[in-house]
Amino acid sequence: MVRRSGRAVLTAAQHAFGIRRAVSGSRCRIRRGVLTCIVDLQPTPVSRRYTVRITHRPPLDPVVEVITPVLRLHPGAQGLPHVYTDGRLCLYEPGEWKTDMPVAGSILPWASEWLFHYEIWLVTGAWTGGGDWPSVDQEGLGVAIACSDTGRAGQPAASVTDPPASVA
Structure with missing residues (x-):
């Protein structure tokens, strides 16, 4: 474990x-x-199984993508809620994840919770997972939701008009 700006930075091996x-x-x-x-x-227990890829280069923020199954849209939706344009899941607000937090105790449960809310959204069309969203029609939720992306310089967050890229 190394220190960066006074905070512990867990190593890739510790996270693995x-x-x-x-x-x-x-x-x-x-x-x-x-x-x-x-x-x-x-x-x-009644949910589908999802295969996700977690990529992490400490001390940067972890990246989570669903590999299989391909995430579907709610009928009439134009994009997935709380994903970036490249398909990464938006799991937390900027600054919420810290370098001393184990991925297993934070990112994994957050990804599972995202999938839970995705399943509800897929059936109802209503995102129940909360989060800060820019000016978006909260009723329809038929657009890709933009999430802040401060941990990945040079990669903009999804806009409310850009559908996410395929995550397959």
């Missing part, structure tokens, strides 16, 4: 160890300081 302990069958590798884990999540 925690993820492997939290989710049996998860596959993690570290190359050139970048942790990549493939994890199967099932938000509830």
Whole structure:
């Protein structure tokens, strides 16, 4: 563990160890300081299983993408709520995730919670997961929702008119 600006920065190896302990069958590798884990999540016992990829280069923010199944849209929706244009899930507000927080104890539960709310949205069309959204019709939610993206310089967040890229 190293310190950056007074905060502990967990290493890629520490995160990999925690993820492997939290989710049996998860596959993690570290190359050139970048942790990549493939994890199967099932938000509830009656939910589908989702395969997600977590990519993390400490001390930057982790990136979470759903690999399978391909995320579908609610009928009439033009985009997925709380995703960036490149398909990354928007799981937290800027500054909410800290470098001393284990991915297994923060990002994994947040991703599972996102999937839970996605399943509700898929059926009802209403996003129940909360979050700060820019000027968006809260009733229809038929547009891609923009999330702040301060942890990834040079990669803009989704706009309310840009549909997200495929996550397949």
